[in-house]
Amino acid sequence: MRMRSLLLPGPAALIALVLAARLGMSPLKNFDLFFHLAGGRFVLEHGFSRVDPFSVTGTAGWVPHEWGFGVLCVMLLRWLGAAGPALLVAALVSANLLLLWKALGRAASGHRGLLALAALGAILVVHAPTWPQERPYHVGHLLFTVAVLCVQSWRAGNDRVLWVFPFLGVAWANLHGSWLLGPALLGSTAVGAALDSPGPESRRRAVRALAFCVAAFLGAGLGPDGPNIYLYPLHHSLLPSTQTIVEWRPIDLNAGSSWAYLALAGAPLFAVGAASKRSVASLLPAAVLGVAAIKVQRHAPFAAVLLALVLLEHAAAARTVTGTPGPLRRFWSRLDDAVARWSAGARGGLWPALLLVMLTAVHALHPTPVEQGVRRSTIPLTALATLRTLPPGKVLNGFVIGGPISYFAGPDYKVFIDSRNDPFPMSVHEDHDKLLWGEPGWEEVLTRYDPDYLLWEEENPGNILLDRLRARGGWRELSRDSGYVLWVRERSQATGRP
Incomplete structure (x- = not known):
């Protein structure tokens, strides 16, 4: 039975398999990838420099805060050729999808039925515009999901999981600029948990979590930029030039991903309103980041995850469609139970992993030169x-x-x-x-x-x-x-x- 469960792909595993194949075999095409590659190569050959090595106009200084992604991509290029960065993106997206499905299951008290599947679909629509781009925010998305799983484990009573956050802070800050979301998620959840359950034990756990939140924040300074990294997110967001970049503007209502995000933002309102008990621990971080994402669409993929978790957590009790005719309600219930049984009995994350291993082996034996693995219609x-x-x-x-x-x-x-x-x-x-x-x-x-x-x-x-x-x-x-x-x-x- 266990072997059958491992071999049978669930909904998330099937989607991850398709994405792994599509992204892993995609040519390199994103312009930003190449300044990460140039920066990673420079770091490997010359070390870090505060002086911009690529221009004479970059007088504000070079801040290689995502140097880890560039170095990793350069090393993968040397090993796998042009397929290296594409396979990295495929692995990051697939792993994030599978971990998201696990997080949604925890929020839904283990019942991953139609509502959980719909929430996952909405999250994926919000994330979809980022998939064709070989950029480090895929690392940020994955590490944010890891932080979500750790926070869920802490809320369930596991205090030892807090030790993950200082190490997460160090790695995240050297890979992607969204690192501040890790400490912010833990800190806001801790405050919310203390408000949910007033009492000495709850306060003690919240204070302990806040201490690890500070440790994760301070750990971000263990990188080439040192303590300057602490103010970098604020500094970058306030730059006038940042406001001209599309992803730093308010959500675009001409994009389907924005409407999926708004649906995720609106759906929890009904679930929270109908819930007999509301969880401030999940509502507080979701509300703050959810509003921020409307102002800055770059935050939407992160906020979408928290909004989906709020929806499932507060909608957990009733698994029927209220106010509908009896036959339709029974049909919904049966279909919902069928999806939940499928999800519970399938652990087929093995398949996207095997596909990525096979593609890696093929390219390790026959690396494709970078120039042959680039979309020539895009890069001159x-x-x-x-x-x-x-x-x-x-x-x-x-x-x-x-x-x-x-x-x-x-x-x-x-x-x-x-x-x-x-x-x-x-x-x-x-x-x-x-x-x-x-x-x-x-x-x-x-x-x-x-x-x-x-x-x-x-x-x-x-x-x-x-x-x-x-x-x-x-x-x-x-x-x-x-x-x-x-x-x-x-x-x-x-x-x-x-």
């Missing part, structure tokens, strides 16, 4: 290869292509800007917009930066700068690839530069 590899053959110099480039330049050409080719965002003062972002849109002052920006090369997107609005530079003259085209052009500056012989 020919132009980047041409740039690498030219003398080192300064490159005038758009926001997203900076990372690929730093990785494929190297740090000797100084980018104007890239999507790391925080190393660049707001004045550089404003200068970028002047160049992009042809705003007054764009010529002064060009003169001040004095680039040797230009790697620029052809499509509107990129054509604005290209048309103006053609009219001025002094540039020669070397390559045209994947919607980008590479131009070299024609200088006089006396300068000794390109």
